[in-house]
């Protein structure tokens with residue numbers, strides 16, 4: 001992205017932010033063009049252009065002759081102008097890249113990371129055309145209903161320590177989901193699926209770039225099913241997936257959920273960087289969707305069966321095999337096959 005183009009984007013964003021915060025402060029009342037000109041030091045014609053640009057992003061803004069502009073409705077889209085006012089973070093989400101449609105937010109963030117993007121940079125898309133999941137699977141990413149975003153982290157920890165990152169991020173997302181909908185119980189299916197009532201509501205894909213003894217960056221990609229319904233889903237995921245809307249019957253604000261996730265993850269991330277998984281272990285264990293369940297584990301080139309008996313302090317899944325041995329598992333895909341008795 002050219003420097004002048006980037007500067008223009010930032011300037012447009014600042015103007016849009018000032019206009020929107022004036023309109024929001026009027027709480028459904030009008031704000032005169034003159035007031036906006038005074039705040040921004042630009043002409044009425046320039047204000048009009050910015051209002052038009054906001055309308056194309058989904059803002060409903062009424063213009064009344066001689067009275068001014070009135071904000072009627074805001075888009076339920078994870079735009080920077082919607083999420084930034086809700087953020088309580090210092091770093092996460094302070095650099096924002098929004099795509100109406102892109103191949104994969106994680107791929108796009110990977111390109112930015114290689115160019116030196118700062119920690120906390122977020123790439124978010126309304127729709128992904130090549131959303132990727134774990135084990136080279138595709139991630140279903142239709143427009144307008146869910147959250148697809150990736151966060152750039154640059155933890156100063158050795159690669160082995162970063163192995164617990166997916167579990168800790170899952171913990172943060174589970175907490176954020178529960179803060180949105182009191183009474184909801186979000187469980188974690190090792191290593192990083194979030195389940196509600198046994199169905200997947202969020203998938204997390206952590207992709208690490210590292211040298212022998214230090215992590216360069218981790219791209220944490222999250223797909224959260226927010227307003228998805230069964231009729232939106234392809235047949236192969238109907239029995240496996242759920243969404244906030246499906247469990248509550250209500251439509252949810254995507255910007256509010258995204259801000260809640262970033263606001264929950266940032267302070268926990270700082271703690272994880274200095275103390276590792278330890279402060280989160282007790283809570284994680286209460287959320288363990290696998291403990292006591294009979295499972296099969298698929299790893300490249302081998303399959304194991306047994307009973308999940310917990311999560312080790314280093315984040316490994318503890319699997320009791322049929323000969324009674326407890327084996328720590330550090331990677332693989334787990335399928336629940338039943339309840340062990």
Ligand code: BTN
Pocket residue numbers: 103104105106107128130131132133134135137139147148149150193202203204205221222223224
């Ligand atoms: C999984 O459960 O398999 C992980 C799914 C991760 C999907 C998210 S959507 C945003 C980000 N961009 C991607 O291409 N993938 C992740």
